[in-house]
Amino acid sequence: MNTIIHFDLMAQKALSGECLSREDCLAVLACPDDQVLGLLAAAFRVRQTYFGKKVSLHLLINAKSGLCPEDCSYCSQSSVSTASIQKYPWLGEEDLLNGAREAMQAKAVRYCIVSSGRSPGAQELQHLCRVVSRIKAEVGISICASLGLLTPDAAQALKRAGVDRYNHNLNASQRLYGEICHTHTYEDRLRTLRYARESGLELCSGAIFGMGESEADIVDLGLSLRQLHPDSLPVNFLHPIEGTPLWDMGGGMQEVRPTLPPLTSRLTPHKCLKILCLLRFLNPTLELRIAGGREYHLRSLQPLALYPANSIFVSGYLTTPGQTPPEAWKMIEDMGFEVEQTPVSEVPI
Numbered sequence: 001m002n003t004i005i006h007f008d009l010m011a012q013k014a015l016s017g018e019c020l021s022r023e024d025c026l027a028v029l030a031c032p033d034d035q036v037l038g039l040l041a042a043a044f045r046v047r048q049t050y051f052g053k054k055v056s057l058h059l060l061i062n063a064k065s066g067l068c069p070e071d072c073s074y075c076s077q078s079s080v081s082t083a084s085i086q087k088y089p090w091l092g093e094e095d096l097l098n099g100a101r102e103a104m105q106a107k108a109v110r111y112c113i114v115s116s117g118r119s120p121g122a123q124e125l126q127h128l129c130r131v132v133s134r135i136k137a138e139v140g141i142s143i144c145a146s147l148g149l150l151t152p153d154a155a156q157a158l159k160r161a162g163v164d165r166y167n168h169n170l171n172a173s174q175r176l177y178g179e180i181c182h183t184h185t186y187e188d189r190l191r192t193l194r195y196a197r198e199s200g201l202e203l204c205s206g207a208i209f210g211m212g213e214s215e216a217d218i219v220d221l222g223l224s225l226r227q228l229h230p231d232s233l234p235v236n237f238l239h240p241i242e243g244t245p246l247w248d249m250g251g252g253m254q255e256v257r258p259t260l261p262p263l264t265s266r267l268t269p270h271k272c273l274k275i276l277c278l279l280r281f282l283n284p285t286l287e288l289r290i291a292g293g294r295e296y297h298l299r300s301l302q303p304l305a306l307y308p309a310n311s312i313f314v315s316g317y318l319t320t321p322g323q324t325p326p327e328a329w330k331m332i333e334d335m336g337f338e339v340e341q342t343p344v345s346e347v348p349i
């Protein structure tokens with residue numbers, strides 16, 4: 001079958017709520033690079049149906065950096081990382097409030113408060129709940145928290161304090177997860193997501209690509225995320241940091257360290273676009289956000305990623321820099337898209 005017609009049929013399936021077959025998913029990933037424009041056009045039909053040309057911006061703050069006992073092999077903040085990063089305990093209330101104001105100025109619809117660690121302690125939770133109440137009263141921006149593993153009580157406390165959404169990524173396929181982290185399990189992550197959902201929090205859960213996954217792993221993860229059906233799906237492309245185990249394995253770095261053995265999932269800008277299109281077909285109605293590694297891996301093709309995705313982070317990531325808000329606004333405007341505005345009802349008078 002003509003490839004472009006084939007991708008149009010996938011878009012039709014997505015729009016009618018039908019799940020792509022595994023063969024369809026693999027065909028998206030196998031799209032020849034010179035036919036990616038046809039694939040993007042098909043994914044854009046789906047994106048446009050639910051999100052028009054709107055792009056929602058999100059801004060992250062690393063509320064507590066480093067010092068983590070876990071061993072996630074991609075993470076510069078882990079117990080096994082020797083990366084040279086800033087390490088500090090929880091930021092104070094004023095710093096976190098200023099971050100929320102900065103998010104509003106950046107035209108972000110959501111402020112994402114992230115802390116390193118396996119799970120939040122009681123005092124950390126109280127501190128965050130106090131800050132969240134103040135942010136809601138004084139700034140009025142939607143809040144997503146990402147604090148690691150939760151108990152049901154912790155999830156309920158966050159909801160009561162005014163947290164809107166909880167982030168906890170699946171990160172990898174179930175098969176691969178045990179290879180990239182040994183201090184907690186994929187099942188632990190699913191349990192936290194269940195507690196967050198049961199407490200009434202919206203869910204944000206996504207992926208990291210470039211960690212040695214096979215094409216089958218990418219499809220498995222895409223199908224798992226479809227089944228989970230979070231409200232928001234962030235897609236990270238591994239930006240390997242020197243001193244992390246995945247850096248040592250050569251993750252995504254062959255172009256600058258050609259002697260290293262390649263991970264099976266070497267990322268190119270075209271590969272990143274294909275992954276985003278696949279996730280759009282599998283999750284037509286979800287907020288699909290290009291997250292860490294956007295600038296590093298998509299490079300000059302970044303604007304094209306707005307055809308499948310409808311959301312981006314601005315002002316960088318937890319330990320790596322990124323596009324400034326004015327640069328992001330310009331990219332969006334140049335593409336003929338528009339920045340989504342914070343709903344007026346959320347802004348305090």
Ligand code: SF4
Nearest residue numbers: 068072075078116117
């Ligand atoms: S739990 Fe979070 S902060 Fe800790 S190593 Fe894993 S990803 Fe990094």
